[in-house]
Amino acid sequence: MSPRSYGDYLKLPQLLSSQSPITDEHDEMQFIVVHQIFELWFSLILFEMKAIFSSLEQGEVRSATRTLKRIDKITAIFPHYLQVLGTMRPQDFHLFRGALEGASGLQSEQFREVELVSGLGEESAYVEGLRKSGHWTEKLEKRLPEDSLRVATRRLIEREGVSLEEIYAHPDDHVETHDFLEACLDYDERMQEWRAAHLRLAERMIGSGALGTGGMGAPYLRGTMRFRFFPDLWKVRDQVTVSGGGKLAGPASGGEKR
Ligand code: HEM
Numbered sequence: 001m002s003p004r005s006y007g008d009y010l011k012l013p014q015l016l017s018s019q020s021p022i023t024d025e026h027d028e029m030q031f032i033v034v035h036q037i038f039e040l041w042f043s044l045i046l047f048e049m050k051a052i053f054s055s056l057e058q059g060e061v062r063s064a065t066r067t068l069k070r071i072d073k074i075t076a077i078f079p080h081y082l083q084v085l086g087t088m089r090p091q092d093f094h095l096f097r098g099a100l101e102g103a104s105g106l107q108s109e110q111f112r113e114v115e116l117v118s119g120l121g122e123e124s125a126y127v128e129g130l131r132k133s134g135h136w137t138e139k140l141e142k143r144l145p146e147d148s149l150r151v152a153t154r155r156l157i158e159r160e161g162v163s164l165e166e167i168y169a170h171p172d173d174h175v176e177t178h179d180f181l182e183a184c185l186d187y188d189e190r191m192q193e194w195r196a197a198h199l200r201l202a203e204r205m206i207g208s209g210a211l212g213t214g215g216m217g218a219p220y221l222r223g224t225m226r227f228r229f230f231p232d233l234w235k236v237r238d239q240v241t242v243s244g245g246g247k248l249a250g251p252a253s254g255g256e257k258r
Helices: 012-016 028-057 061-076 078-085 090-100 109-118 124-132 149-160 164-169 175-206 218-224 231-243
Strands: none
Touching: 028 061, 028 078, 028 090, 028 109, 028 149, 061 078, 061 175, 078 175, 090 175, 109 149, 109 175, 149 164, 149 175, 149 231, 164 175, 164 231, 175 218, 175 231
């Protein structure tokens, strides 16, 4: 038997025969490849999330933080990948956009799973919105709100036996937990950056008022900018400011929610 080859190991024949443009337009190939790359990254994020939950269950917080940092690095490159699509002129996009018919990132089940595993399943308005628009699938239904990173942060704080405020008042006394919580915040920031970059790309390609292929458009995307995976971790900053002698402009909110 011949030794394992690079192509067999990576299943390159299958991978590289999975790009099937439906038009003869040049820019459609990069459109497909970039979307497929994102789906691969989403799949890796979901895989790594499982490892984080398992590390946390075993009390291995440092290992969970290390894995979360990998997810942070993955998501940090998202805006750059979107820039590949930004090299396309809107006029060229319209040459094949019609052929997409109703196909839209709105239907990305893995992206929803990433949002749910991060914590948005606790937001009833988010879930209701997906139900109403017909994008709530059986697979998503199976993802329980409690199996999320947001809930995992709460459990970790409980296990520490102190409040979140206490951890942020004395971070050096709770280094492992504090590091993990800050890595969660980094990840939350990266996903905000992805939403902002994706919104800009949509505005650049189809404008700020046009309907998307999924029937929503940039106004809908602007609305999703309000999501935060870890509202408590944002809110606690207000407390830190007050403890440091600062004043609040209004009630502490933890970022807007839908
Ligand atoms: C030419 C490039 C792109 C344009 C013009 C675009 C446009 C849009 C628009 C207008 C929406 C809102 C739903 C709709 O009306 O269809 C949307 C949703 C979405 N798109 Fe894109 N998009 C592009 C590239 C991408 C890429 C590369 C990805 C990577 C997977 C992606 C993932 C998503 C996701 C996940 C949603 C749902 C967002 C949410 O519900 O929060 N899009 N896109």
